[in-house]
Amino acid sequence: xxxxxxxxxxxxxxxxxxxxxxxxxxxxxxxxxxxxxxxxxxxxxxxxxxxxxxxxxxxxxxxxxxxxxxxxxxxxxxxxxxxxxxxxxxxxxxxxxxxxxxxxxxxxxxxxxxxxxxxxxxxxxxxxxxxxxxxxxxxxxxxxxxxxxxxxxxxxxxxxxxxxxxxxxxxxxxxxxxxxxxxxxxxxxxxxxxxxxxxxxxxxxxxxxxxxxxxxxxxxxxxxxxxxxxxxxxxxxxxxxxxxxxxxxxxxxxxxxxxxxxxxxxxxxxxxxxxxxxxxxxxxxxxxxxxxxxxxxxxxxxxxx
Amino acid sequence: xxxxxxxxxxxxxxxxxxxxxxxxxxxxxxxxxxxxxxxxxxxxxxxxxxxxxxxxxxxxxxxxxxxxxxxxxxxxxxxxxxxxxxxxxxxxxxxxxxxxxxxxxxxxxxxxxxxxxxxxxxxxxxxxxxxxxxxxxxxxxxxxxxxxxxxxxxxxxxxxxxxxxxxxxxxxxxxxxxxxxxxxxxxxxxxxxxxxxxxxxxxxxxxxxxxxxxxxxxxxxxxxxxxxxxxxxxxxxxxxxxxxxxxxxxxxxxxxxxxxxxxxxxxxxxxxxx
Numbered sequence: 001x002x003x004x005x006x007x008x009x010x011x012x013x014x015x016x017x018x019x020x021x022x023x024x025x026x027x028x029x030x031x032x033x034x035x036x037x038x039x040x041x042x043x044x045x046x047x048x049x050x051x052x053x054x055x056x057x058x059x060x061x062x063x064x065x066x067x068x069x070x071x072x073x074x075x076x077x078x079x080x081x082x083x084x085x086x087x088x089x090x091x092x093x094x095x096x097x098x099x100x101x102x103x104x105x106x107x108x109x110x111x112x113x114x115x116x117x118x119x120x121x122x123x124x125x126x127x128x129x130x131x132x133x134x135x136x137x138x139x140x141x142x143x144x145x146x147x148x149x150x151x152x153x154x155x156x157x158x159x160x161x162x163x164x165x166x167x168x169x170x171x172x173x174x175x176x177x178x179x180x181x182x183x184x185x186x187x188x189x190x191x192x193x194x195x196x197x198x199x200x201x202x203x204x205x206x207x208x209x210x211x212x213x214x215x216x217x218x219x220x221x222x223x224x225x226x227x228x229x230x231x232x233x234x235x236x237x238x239x240x241x242x243x244x245x246x247x248x249x250x251x252x253x254x255x256x257x258x259x260x261x262x263x264x265x266x267x268x269x270x271x272x273x274x275x276x277x278x279x280x281x282x283x284x285x286x287x288x289x290x291x292x293x294x295x296x297x298x299x300x301x302x303x304x305x
Numbered sequence: 306x307x308x309x310x311x312x313x314x315x316x317x318x319x320x321x322x323x324x325x326x327x328x329x330x331x332x333x334x335x336x337x338x339x340x341x342x343x344x345x346x347x348x349x350x351x352x353x354x355x356x357x358x359x360x361x362x363x364x365x366x367x368x369x370x371x372x373x374x375x376x377x378x379x380x381x382x383x384x385x386x387x388x389x390x391x392x393x394x395x396x397x398x399x400x401x402x403x404x405x406x407x408x409x410x411x412x413x414x415x416x417x418x419x420x421x422x423x424x425x426x427x428x429x430x431x432x433x434x435x436x437x438x439x440x441x442x443x444x445x446x447x448x449x450x451x452x453x454x455x456x457x458x459x460x461x462x463x464x465x466x467x468x469x470x471x472x473x474x475x476x477x478x479x480x481x482x483x484x485x486x487x488x489x490x491x492x493x494x495x496x497x498x499x500x501x502x503x504x505x506x507x508x509x510x511x512x513x514x515x516x517x518x519x520x521x522x523x524x525x526x527x528x529x530x531x532x533x534x535x536x537x538x539x540x541x542x543x544x545x546x547x548x549x550x551x552x553x554x555x556x557x558x559x560x561x562x563x564x565x566x567x568x569x570x571x572x573x574x575x576x577x578x579x
Contacts, residue, residue, distance in 0.1 A: 018483065019402030025395035025454055028408060032451035033417040039428035061572050102323065110317040118563050119321075119328035125562040126331065127512040129533040130551045134334045137535070137544060144346040144544075146333065153349075176327070181573070188574040223574070233419050240514040244533050258423035258515065266519060275427045282424040289419060 034182070037282070043275035050269035059272075067276035076258075084256040084284070087171055088235045092228060092256055094175040099182025099227070104181070107190040116186075124180035132244035135173050136162065166246050166254045171243055178234075182227045189223030190216070225296055232288050236281075257281045331559075333363035333569065338549035347544035364546035367555045369531065374553070377527040380442055381510045385503055392457030393487070399458065400465035401473070411459065418455040422515045433520055440521045448516055453506040458574050460505075464498030465491065501568035504561060511558050528554045 045064045049055045059066050071077050106117055125132065139146050140161050148158035162169045165252065193216065201215045239258045242248055246256035257261070261281060264273035337345050339356040352433050364370065399407055429448070430439075438444030467492065476490045492499075514529040521530060537548045562569055 019404060019504050020325065021394035021398040021402075022410065022458075025458060026414070027390045028391055028451060029414060032448070033420055033425065036425035036428040036432070040425055043427060043431075062562060067406055096564075102327075105316070105320040108316070108322065110313050110383065112317050112321050113429065116317075116320045117566065119324035121562060121566065121569070122328050122476050122559060125555070125559050127514075127529055127555050127558070129529050130334075130555050131330065131552055133516065133532060133535050133547065135329050138333055138337055139330055141349060142352070144348045146350055148357070149349050161306070165563070172451045176330070179327070184570055184573050188570050212316060237421050237515070239423070240533065243518070244535075255418040258421065261423040261426065262515075262519065265430065271427055271431070278421075278424040278427055282423045283513065285421045285424070 038284075040275045040278045044279050046272045046275075048212075048271040050271060066203060067273050068279075071276055071280070072275065078256060079252055080255050080260045081280075081284075083167060083252075083254065084236065086167065087095070087174070087238065087256055088232060088288075091173045091175050091178060091235045092231055094171065095179045095182045095231065096224075096228065098175070098179045100186055102179065102183040103186035103190055106187055115221050121184060123177050124184075126177065128238075128240035129244050131177055132173065132241045135157060135169075135176075136245045139171070147209055162245060163250065166250060170238075170245060170254050171242055174235065174238055177241075182231065185223050185227040186220060189220045193219050229289065229292055232292060233285065235287060248294045259285065320505045324502040331555075334548050334551050337545055338552045340545050342561075344545070345548070356410050360545045360549035364549045368546075368550065370528070370550045370553055373526060373528045373531040374407060374527055376442065377511060377529075380445045380449065380525075380527055381507055383442070384446045384510055385453065385506045387446065387450035388453040388457045388506055389499065389503065392454055392461055394460045396461035396465055397487070397491070399462040401470065411462070414455040414458055418452070426516070429516070430519060438520075439521065440525050442525045445525060445527070447518065448520070449510045449513065452513075452516075453509060454503060456509075456554055457502055460502045460572060461495065461498065464495050464502075464576055468494050497568070498571075500565065501572045504565050508558055508562065 011127055044067055047055055047057055047059055047066075058064070092187055102120055106113060106120070107289055137145075142148055142158055142160035147161060151158050158265050197215060197219075197254045198211065201211055206214065237264070238256060242256060242259050243262075246254040252260075257277065257280065261277045264270050264277055268274075317546055339358070340351065343356055344351045344354045349413050355536055399411060417556070433439045433444050436444075438447075472494070473486060474492055481489065511527075512529060513527070514533065517527050518530050518533060521527070532551055535543075535551070
């Protein structure tokens with residue numbers, strides 16, 4: 001945020017108390033996020049299971065970390081963690097490449113540009129569970145789906161992609177949804193690139209590739225950073241597509257952390273264990289953001305900024 | 306035709322082709338909703354068919370879709386309004402009464418938006434159960450308002466910082482109360498910004514699924530919960546009606562997003578530009 005420079009002193013005179021107008025919003029957010037967060041920590045130290053009445057007990061200081069120990073000893077957890085990371089990183093890479101390509105395509109004027117942009121942003125506006133239903137039953141169905149028709153027309157056997165490559169299917173479908181998000185942010189970046197800078201670089205003899213590498217990319221840096229950061233945060237939480245398309249299966253091949261928490265809480269009703277998983281999800285999200293900011297800072301330093 | 310114009314033509318064709326491919330799943334959904342159930346599962350797929358509105362009549366206007374859509378509309382509008390009502394004064398304080406702690410509070414607010422929903426779903430479920438908020442509109446409205454609040458404060462603060470403070474001072478010299486400052490001075494100036502903010506909040510809320518599916522069962526369930534229950538297993542003749550219901554569920558947000566593309570971009574790039 002830009003720091004305001006308009007005479008702070010004169011402003012103070014009227015309604016000093018007005019700075020507390022932010023209090024309701026802050027209190028609201030504390031109640032809605034910090035209280036549940038604290039409770040998640042507390043529950044993670046209990047053996048509370050809604051299927052066993054009267055089990056809401058604290059585990060005792062000697063064994064308070066039992067839920068965490070069980071999780072860390074469970075090989076399924078490492079699979080779930082790997083799935084979460086593979087899903088998130090793959091989606092980020094795929095959407096970045098496609099989003100950048102689409103943004104470049106839209107960055108110069110041509111007849112039909114508005115139509116193209118309208119069509120391209122649409123997947124982002126789709127309700128995730130609706131796009132999951134469309135992909136699963138209309139496009140990828142092995143009996144009458146379009147993918148079956150395409151592969152048979154090419155003389156190949158019709159495989160059910162969701163069974164053949166479950167995690168890759170989820171990655172593809174989530175990427176389809178998130179590419180427009182990256183594209184829109186990068187497009188805004190491209191359009192804020194001053195024309196005279198481009199012109200000057202051209203006069204200095206820069207070719208299209210040199211122009212992209214030394215003028216466009218550095219200018220886009222902030223836009224790329226914000227797009228990827230937001231995307232990481234959102235894609236770590238992907239749930240609807242997995243719920244509809246694979247239910248985390250086959251086995252646990254497409255179970256990510258949110259889906260695991262959902263299973264633990266709402267089909268095993270194990271409040272204690274689910275809360276401990278929740279703590280892992282929170283830690284993972286924070287680690288991802290911190291790590292990302294670290295990378296950003298380091299690459300900035302290397303460029304001598 | 307010159308080489309340059311030929312190049313533009315090729316560029317346009319290529320881009321439109323790519324755009325059409327990305328859009329195709331949505332188009333296919335809409336087309337399937339207009340087929341008979343037999344045409345919908347025909348193999349090879351039917352590209353040309355006589356459209357019928359039977360599925361829409363049965364699945365959308367005869368089925369429970371409208372009921373769920375009513376829930377979604379009510380929850381979305383009420384939670385967005387609540388987020389704006391809480392966020393607008395907060396943004397006012399953040400923009401015009403900066404203290405040493407303002408930047409910190411802003412960042413803290415944004416950080417709450419980064420909290421993974423799955424990380425807090427368990428206590429939220431327990432709290433909702435104890436307060437009898439499970440499967441109620443009120444529960445989801447309160448929750449979604451909080452979900453959108455950081456975004457609202459962040460964006461509206463940004464828009465307010467662009468308003469010249471002299472305008473507000475002038476109003477004060479004329480004896481304007483705080484309420485008059487809000488409604489007479491700021492509201493008209495911020496209308497486009499507020500529209501962009503509301504649009505993003507509407508999209509997020511309309512499409513939300515994780516909280517909705519875990520905190521409602523039927524009475525207050527939004528559309529996303531209904532759509533997620535679709536199964537081809539409910540009879541192979543269900544595909545076309547399913548498409549009709551899914552199309553009905555996504556059309557409002559699609560159209561809103563199409564109309565307000567500029568506002569959408571403003572909202573999404575707020576963080577990058579500021």
